[in-house]
Amino acid sequence: MVPRPMNPKTTDLYRQLSDQVSVSSITHWLKEMIAIPSENPMESDARPGHREQEIGEYYLQQMHELGLTVTSREAAPGRPNVFGARAGKKDRPSLMLCGHLDTVPTEGYDDPYTPHEKNGRVYGRGSCDMKAALACYLEVARLLRDADVTLSGSLILCGVADEEWQMIGSREIGRNGPFADQCIIGEPSDLSVCPAHKGQFGLFIRTFGKAVHSSIPEQGENAIERMARVVNALSDYNEELASRDPHPLCGHGTYSPGVIRGGDLASAVPDYCELEIDRRVLPSDETEQVRQDIAARLDPLRQDDPGFRYELSEPSWDIPANDLPVESPVVQSLLSASAELTGHPESARSFPGATDAPHLKTPAVVCGPGSLSQAHSIDEFVEIEQCVRATKMYLRAVTDLVA
Numbered sequence: 240m241v242p243r244p245m246n247p248k249t250t251d252l253y254r255q256l257s258d259q260v261s262v263s264s265i266t267h268w269l270k271e272m273i274a275i276p277s278e279n280p281m282e283s284d285a286r287p288g289h290r291e292q293e294i295g296e297y298y299l300q301q302m303h304e305l306g307l308t309v310t311s312r313e314a315a316p317g318r319p320n321v322f323g324a325r326a327g328k329k330d331r332p333s334l335m336l337c338g339h340l341d342t343v344p345t346e347g348y349d350d351p352y353t354p355h356e357k358n359g360r361v362y363g364r365g366s367c368d369m370k371a372a373l374a375c376y377l378e379v380a381r382l383l384r385d386a387d388v389t390l391s392g393s394l395i396l397c398g399v400a401d402e403e404w405q406m407i408g409s410r411e412i413g414r415n416g417p418f419a420d421q422c423i424i425g426e427p428s429d430l431s432v433c434p435a436h437k438g439q440f441g442l443f444i445r446t447f448g449k450a451v452h453s454s455i456p457e458q459g460e461n462a463i464e465r466m467a468r469v470v471n472a473l474s475d476y477n478e479e480l481a482s483r484d485p486h487p488l489c490g491h492g493t494y495s496p497g498v499i500r501g502g503d504l505a506s507a508v509p510d511y512c513e514l515e516i517d518r519r520v521l522p523s524d525e526t527e528q529v530r531q532d533i534a535a536r537l538d539p540l541r542q543d544d545p546g547f548r549y550e551l552s553e554p555s556w557d558i559p560a561n562d563l564p565v566e567s568p569v570v571q572s573l574l575s576a577s578a579e580l581t582g583h584p585e586s587a588r589s590f591p592g593a594t595d596a597p598h599l600k601t602p603a604v605v606c607g608p609g610s611l612s613q614a615h616s617i618d619e620f621v622e623i624e625q626c627v628r629a630t631k632m633y634l635r636a637v638t639d640l641v642a
């Protein structure tokens with residue numbers, strides 16, 4: 240599909256603002272944010288070194304200084320969501336620029352919080368995932384303030400807690416707002432425009448047996464051996480998924496067995512085993528269908544083993560897929576901006592990972608600076624040129640949609 244042309248009425252404003260994009264502003268904010276450790280505390284509570292609170296306060300302060308109307312709310316103690324709005328003549332149309340404040344852990348990472356610049360890149364934990372996009376959003380707000388632009392709709396910046404674990408931040412926003420007509424999430428996509436992604440659904444499959452001393456295994460029932468049959472029964476599940484109709488951007492769903500646990504000691508026949516599976520689901524997939532798929536493969540195992548019993552747990556992960564129509568104005572605006580900036584046409588893609596998008600209850604597209612291959616690595620960086628280009632793409636969306 241050919242992206243629609245940019246809105247001629249606002250093209251002049253876009254050109255005027257995009258000429259003023261400042262590399263030093265963006266890298267200044269980016270480095271300051273990298274220097275604030277905001278590692279996700281994962282299963283634990285917020286604690287020193289895991290300072291979403293502190294980066295939330297920093298982001299709130301920057302938004303305030305840029306003239307935005309700021310508010311914040313805690314998704315959990317010490318774990319804020321922060322918001323900044325530039326009100327226009329009307330509340331709508333509205334555009335949200337959204338990014339998570341947390342980062343993944345830093346084990347094995349030498350000096351993750353000392354940002355440094357080398358060969359056109361900024362290095363440090365959180366650089367591409369996703370403090371770069373947060374810095375680009377601030378630059379958009381700065382440019383609008385400096386040019387004293389009166390928007391016709393409203394622009395909302397949004398810093399979100401806990402994307403890297405349970406996504407409690409975006410779930411909270413999905414319950415309590417703010418909501419907007421369209422949203423951009425600047426997760427590192429190498430600036431590909433990604434209106435869709437698969438969801439992540441996980442659950443435990445549990446098998447049961449009868450524990451006896453391992454010297455008389457014939458008198459017991461081995462839960463691990465039963466799990467081996469489960470694993471075998473699911474071994475061609477991916478082939479079945481690949482035979483179903485694909486999503487135009489996401490392709491096929493997938494299945495992967497990820498974690499297995501069972502037995503306490505080798506001298507006993509184990510009576511319990513569990514397998515955690517990861518199922519990447521398409522926008523059209525229902526989680527109930529996933530459970531039925533698994534049951535259809537496991538129920539027949541009773542034929543050869545009348546004592547065979549299994550259990551499917553409640554979901555261990557349940558992040559829905561995202562599926563914004565490619566025709567959506569924000570998608571078209573980003574695609575046309577990308578084509579203009581790079582000189583070659585860009586088509587919409589799916590984002591490989593799961594994101595906050597489906598929780599926000601605002602239609603969202605993923606598009607951000609940096610590469611997923613650097614995200615979560617121990618040598619994380621973002622290309623400064625991509626930050627500049629991202630800022631211009633976001634400016635294009637702002638001027639197309641709410642100027």
Ligand SMILES: [Zn+2]
Binds near residue numbers: 369402427
């Ligand atoms: Zn991320």
